[in-house]
Structures are given as structure tokens and as C-alpha cells.
Amino acid sequence: MMSDFFDILLRAVFVENLALVFLLGMCTYIAVSKNVETAIGLGIAVILVQTITVPLNNLIYQQLLAPGALDWLDMGSLDLSFMKFVVFIGVIAASVQILDMVMERYTPVLHATLGVYLPLLTVNCAILGGSLLMVQRNYDLTQSVAYGIGSGIGWALAIIIFAAIRERLRYSNVPRGLEGLGLAFVVTGLLAFGFSGINGVVS
Amino acid sequence: MSIFTHFTQPLLRENPITVQILGLCSALAVSRSLEPALIMSLSVIAVLLFSNLSISLLRHIMPRSIRLILEVTIIASAVIVVDELIKTFAPDVSDYLSVFVGLIITNCIILGRAETFAIHHGPLESLADALGNGVGYAVILIFVALLRELLGTGAILDLQLLPTIDEGGWYRPNQIMSYASSAFFIIGFLIWGIRSWRIEQLEDEEYPTTPAPYRESA
Numbered sequence: 001m002m003s004d005f006f007d008i009l010l011r012a013v014f015v016e017n018l019a020l021v022f023l024l025g026m027c028t029y030i031a032v033s034k035n036v037e038t039a040i041g042l043g044i045a046v047i048l049v050q051t052i053t054v055p056l057n058n059l060i061y062q063q064l065l066a067p068g069a070l071d072w073l074d075m076g077s078l079d080l081s082f083m084k085f086v087v088f089i090g091v092i093a094a095s096v097q098i099l100d101m102v103m104e105r106y107t108p109v110l111h112a113t114l115g116v117y118l119p120l121l122t123v124n125c126a127i128l129g130g131s132l133l134m135v136q137r138n139y140d141l142t143q144s145v146a147y148g149i150g151s152g153i154g155w156a157l158a159i160i161i162f163a164a165i166r167e168r169l170r171y172s173n174v175p176r177g178l179e180g181l182g183l184a185f186v187v188t189g190l191l192a193f194g195f196s197g198i199n200g201v202v203s
Numbered sequence: 204m205s206i207f208t209h210f211t212q213p214l215l216r217e218n219p220i221t222v223q224i225l226g227l228c229s230a231l232a233v234s235r236s237l238e239p240a241l242i243m244s245l246s247v248i249a250v251l252l253f254s255n256l257s258i259s260l261l262r263h264i265m266p267r268s269i270r271l272i273l274e275v276t277i278i279a280s281a282v283i284v285v286d287e288l289i290k291t292f293a294p295d296v297s298d299y300l301s302v303f304v305g306l307i308i309t310n311c312i313i314l315g316r317a318e319t320f321a322i323h324h325g326p327l328e329s330l331a332d333a334l335g336n337g338v339g340y341a342v343i344l345i346f347v348a349l350l351r352e353l354l355g356t357g358a359i360l361d362l363q364l365l366p367t368i369d370e371g372g373w374y375r376p377n378q379i380m381s382y383a384s385s386a387f388f389i390i391g392f393l394i395w396g397i398r399s400w401r402i403e404q405l406e407d408e409e410y411p412t413t414p415a416p417y418r419e420s421a
Contacts (some may be wrong), residue, residue, distance in 0.1 A: 097395070
């Protein structure tokens, strides 16, 4: 049971890294990685939101939307799974909003560091992608907690490494046209290549 | 600006992927071969047209405070329809695209165009803008997919253009092309190419390397 938990967590961090293997949340990843401090703030926000929304969406999906979940109502066979897009994005938007208010009240310093990035997480594909992948793999509640934490940490790790590399790249002499966006893509490609090498390590 | 420029502007000069940095996730992830890339492009164009049109029609009656949630709901409804259509008519591609059809909801191009364009413009301009951005996205996606499929397998849509070694030809399929990272390299170098051609797209140098003109010490 416990080993299963850590297995899913480690796989989500390294082998199935949301940013570098599934390529999710790339817009934010490229746009908000110019320095390490903001990257760390954004990373923390993603871990928090992912840890909350993935298990929450799992509960909602298993109890309300999955085929046969509402059989006790005696309304014939209901399959509401097509509703998952609307419901998940609503849950994510609501949790982000609530998290935003709670953090403003209790951890004002961290809230100020995260700034505008917290509300923007609603439209980050990594968050919705995490929930959709969780449904696709039929995780139960414990597994989805592990997956939520792991995929959040994985995404945070990826953006912090990338921001650190980009800080160093500022001082290097690169062709004029490749500067900025172009080089960011090439570096991410190399990082993704590296991460695909971890594939065999955790089985 | 005329309606026509709203359409042509996002094709190259304001391309959503290479200039606005929007909608990258799906552009990178579904570009391994041409067929899913085509279906993905069509889905994005359809959702974009629908969302831009309806948001532009609703722009005067939408209360500002809840407009984001309304926009997301409109987009999500369109995506549900597209998802069901793909499941019905192209089940294999639906398996391959897996979560990426659902992720059109969070594709930044769609919300980005809704927020920056459709909410301020009439329905006709919004449709032109949606079509332009959708096609601009599709062009990059299809270019990357074409290159990856051709170099990765030597074939395009089951048509063997480069005979592979396994079948007695001369071409050795490039394994890197089946990794996601190859999409980054292709788009990165594509941006390099576009920016060398259209130098107005260059980013400002953060630390100019050319020496500053001689100034007398004050």
C-alpha cells in the first residue's frame, strides 16, 4: 500500500514529468521562467493547487460522474463522464479562488510572492491535464493524492531547473535570432531529452 | 484595420505560437504524426471560431466580474461537442490524442483571443481573427508534424516517401523524431529562421554585447 503510494509519487515526479514528458503547462513554463525566484513561487503554487484539485476531482468523478456512480438513484444507467471537462475546470477555478483568499489571509508573504501567477493557474494545462490523466488511469483516492503531489513536484522541479539554466544563459553569446524564445525551446528540448533517459530507472 | 488584415495578421507577423507564445502544449505533444495533427488543428479552429463568435455576441451583456468563468464554460461546452465528434468519427485518433482534446479548454490561444480580441470587437472581425489565429496555429503544428513523421518513419500518411532500410531502401528512420524533445528543437530552430528573416521580431538584448559608443566621463 505504502510502496504503491511512493511508486506513483516518484513516477509522477521523474518518469511521467508533466512538463518535460507530457509537455503540459508549456506556455507558463516558457513565459515565467526568466528568474529562479519567480519560478520557485510558481512551482509552490502548482504543487499546492495540484495536491488539492486532483484528489478533489477524483472524489467528484468517482461519486458523481463515472458510469454507474449514480445507480443508487434508480434512474437507469447514467453516464455523466462527458461532463468531466466542465466540472473539472469549475472545480479548479473554485479551488484556485479559495486558495487565493485563504493564502491572502493567513500567509500574506507567500501570497505576495506568488502575485498574479496563482489566479492564472486556472488556465494552466498542467492542472487540468493532471486531473484528466488521473481519470484516464483509474486512480483511486489514495493513488490520486500521490499523483497530485508527485505531478506538482515534478512540474515545479522542471521549471526551477529551467529558470536556473536560463539565468546562466543570459551571459552567453548566442546568435541574435536564437536569443530568447528560440533558445528557450532548444534548451527545453535538451532537458526533455534528459528526462526521457530516466525512463528505465524507476519501473 | 479591415477584416482581411485581422485574418492575415496572425498568420506570420502575430503568429500565436512563434510570437505570442500561446497554445504550446498541444502544438508540441500531438505533433508526432500528421493525421492527429490535422484533426487537432481542425478541432482548435472549430472551438476558436465558436468561442470568439459567441463571446463577441455576448460582450455587451456579460458582467465583467464573472466573465472569465463564463468564457471558460462556453469554451468547455464547445470542447465537449468536439470531443464526442472525434470519438464517434475517428476513434483511433481519439485514443492517440487522449487528454489533449480536453486540454483545448486550457489552450491559451482560445482564452487569449477571447480576452484580448473578441471582448472588444464585433462578430465579423472576431470570426476573422479566430480563423487567422487558428490557421496560424495549424500551419506551425502541421509543419512540425510533417517533419517529424517524414524523418521519424520515412512516410507521410501511409505514403512511403523515403524507403527505409528495413524494407530494403536507404533511409534509416531518425529515432529522435519520435521523442517529444524533437518538437522543441524544430520549433526553436523555426523561430530562429523566422526571426532572421523578419528582424522586427527580434527580442531586445538584455545585456548588449556590442560596446557602447565612447562617452566622456562626466
